[in-house]
Structures are given as C-alpha cells and as structure tokens.
Amino acid sequence: MPTAPVSARDRLVAAAFDLFDVRGFDETTVDDIAKAAGVGRTTFFRHFGSKESVIFPEHDDLLARIAGRLDAGDAASSDVAVSEAARLVLRYYVGEGDRARIRYRLISSVPVLKAREIASIRQYQSLFARALSGWAEDDVDAVLRAELLASAIVTAHNHVLRRWLRGEVDDPEDAFGHAMSVVLEQARGAGQGGAGETTVVVVRGGSTPEQVAAAVQRTLKGQ
C-alpha cells in the first residue's frame, strides 16, 4: 500500500508523539518531525503554531466545545452545565488512551510542556469562571465565588485525570462524579445555608439505576 490516506496534519501529530516518546522532546527538531511525516517544515508550522502545540492538537476544538456546552446552560442548572463541560474534557483525554499517557509522561518531564498544559487548563477555567459569573446574582462576592467554583472544578478534573493517567483509578467518570460531589457540597454548603432541603443533581446519562444507587450510596458514605 502506498501512503496512508490520513491527512498531513494527522501524520505530523503521529510522528511528533512517536519521536518525542522515543527520543525526547528537546532532542527532536521540527525538521525531524516533518521528515518523519513526509512533509516540509513549513507545513508543520502552518498546522501548529509551535513545536509544543502539536502535543495538544485538538485543544482549540475542545475549548470551543466547552464554550458551546456552557452557552447551552443557564443559571438554574449551572452546576450541571459546568460538570458536563468538565466531563467533556475528561472524556476526550480518557478516549485518547495511550496518546494521553505519552503526553502525561512528556509533560511530567519537560518544563515547557508542563507550562503549556497549565496554560491550557487555565483557559478552561476562565471559560467556567466567565459562565458562572454571568449566571450569578448580584452579590459583592459573586465574581470571587464564580472564580472559586471554576478553579475547584478544574482542580477536581485534573485530580481525577492524573489519577487515571497513573493507573490509580479504573472508572474516571465515576471518580469525577465523586470529586464533583465534594466540590458542590462545599460550594452549596456555604451558599445561603438553607436547612433541610434536598437537591438531586443528575449529571450524566447512560447507566443503570443500580449504578446510580451505588453512586448515591458512595456519596452519602463519603460525607
């Protein structure tokens, strides 16, 4: 068979991950990647603004999807909106599988990549904060509370993702649900302190009632 029918962009990403993984980030030049992908150096920079960006090839897409999910939410269901938006990111990375693991290794060992990842995460966080801030009622501390919740969600997400990447968690969706319960419990707990009410938030669909029940039980016990 001749050249595979994949786009130059995909070949560049594959070649970059491969070379970075076996040879290291600093030891791999953009020329190497381009040659391995069978394209010119110019083409690399046309698709990815920098050598680091090729590690996060769908970052912009993800960002847009998150913005879309947040735009679809409203003040009444803000918790659900932000939870689901964060879940979008989690699912993407989990769905990547090995590629996510290679990225994790690279990020852990190459400072410039770690900085890049942290900056990416902050973009998500800013989207969350802006959405939450827009939904909040007029309070002196509304912006602060929005930023706090946004950072908490991102922290919970990263906590779970990292644990999954290290193989410490089997079901990341489940773990994220639990982490979010911790987050929302805190945020709500201090909200207006209304007593006696019961709030049920169904974050995501796709499982059996038995699984739901088990999740609820874990949540209650975790208290």
Added chain:
Amino acid sequence: MPTAPVSARDRLVAAAFDLFDVRGFDETTVDDIAKAAGVGRTTFFRHFGSKESVIFPEHDDLLARIAGRLDAGDAASSDVAVSEAARLVLRYYVGEGDRARIRYRLISSVPVLKAREIASIRQYQSLFARALSGWAEDDVDAVLRAELLASAIVTAHNHVLRRWLRGEVDDPEDAFGHAMSVVLEQARGAGQGGAGETTVVVVRGGSTPEQVAAAVQRTLKGQ
C-alpha cells in the same frame, strides 16, 4: 559619579522593564536589554534563564519564602499558615508598586508572559497542596480536599491582586482577608457535615426521574 553601585542583575531587570514597557516585549531583544544595562549578552542569560524570566526576578526567592512559612506551620494552624503564606506573595507584589503594574500590563498583552505567570502561580499552588496534604488526616479524599483548598487560596489571592492592580481595591490586605473568609467558610462549612441541609449529587443517570427517585429511595432505605 561613575557607574551606579547597583549590581548588573538589578540593572538588567530595570533595563528590561523599561524597554518592555515602552517598546514592547517582542520588539525588544536580549541584546537590547544587555546593551541598555551596559553588560554583555552572556551575562543576561547567566542571571536569567530566559527572556521571560527577567519579568519575575524574585520568583525563586518568593517560592523559598513560602515553603519556609509553610514548613513552620502544623496541622492545628494550617489555615493560618496558608493564609500567611499567600499574604507573603500579596505583600511582595503590592510592595513592588509600579513594577507590578507594568508586569500586569505586559502579562495581559503578551501570551508567552501570561503562560509564564500562570505556571509560576501553579508552583505556589503545588506548595500549598503539598503542605495541606501532609497535614490532613487519612481520608480517602484528603489529597483532593488539599488540592481544592490550595487552588481556592491561590484563586482568592489572584482575585484580590488583580483587583488591586486594576485600582478596584484600596486595601489589598483587607480584601484578601475577606476573600479568605469566603474560602475558609466554604471549606469548613462542608468539612464535617454541618447539620440541616442535604445535598445529593447523583453521579450517573440517564434513566427517567422516576427511576432515579426510586433508586435514591432504595439507596436511603438500604443504608
């Protein structure tokens, strides 16, 4: 008088801030900075690993001071320790005055500097998280809660610092105290399960509300 008795390092920082401010970051080369400071280009890179680093000249010092303050704390006074450590950073930037404002303008307009700042902040956050995690009792969610509190503190700090940089706050120390009260109120409020309200977050769903309700009921009864 001959050359001022300030060190080459200080002259480099001053020259860099001056040139970045009037001419812009990208339009200023390291050669320009070195020439303006009256030193060679080599000397610049000997003091600052990169062109960005000169914007955060005392970052390592600050990091060490924070680590020191956190090491001086213990589990019983963890809230005080982290608050004071964060205050260290706030005081440093506020004490810088104009330089902090120039940095803020630069960071706001130059993406690579913004990324750098965010990475710096994350280093503080990691210090907080590690300290808090070490102080926490053994809980399944101890690490998560530590990370959440660390991110909340950093978020509160940044919130106040940015407001002060924009001139929206007169007394940053006071504002930070208030922000920290919001943070700690949330963290404590949900800590040991304050009585009265009940928040249930169902992790996975997708069935009808009736099924969820039934599942919840079974869960509660089964407990």
Added chain:
DNA sequence: AAAAGATGTGGTACTCAGTACCGTACTGGC
C-alpha cells in the same frame, strides 16, 4: 608576597524555533 582557587564577566560560534515570502500543484466552479 606568590600561588591557587572561586566568582563574575565578555566574546564567538553554533543550533534551532519561528516568520516572511515566493513559487507551485491540485482542487471546484463558471
């Protein structure tokens, strides 16, 4: 006082990321 180190410095040469610009091949539409 002389030798030996430590430290800070300047200069040169090199690699490589990133940009600008130009020419070319391949599309679809008229």
Added chain:
DNA sequence: GCCAGTACGGTACTGAGTACCACATCTTTT
C-alpha cells in the same frame, strides 16, 4: 478552457538559548 481558493515545499532571515574559551577581580592558602 480559465480562475480563484487552498494546501504544500523551499529559501532566507531574525533571534533565543547553549557551549566554550579567555580574562579580570577577589579571597584564601602556603
């Protein structure tokens, strides 16, 4: 057929960052 839009390759350039060498000053040792 022509033409516009798009994707690609090549060349040349700027500038960040590294490696290495030479020099000057200062302190310590003998």
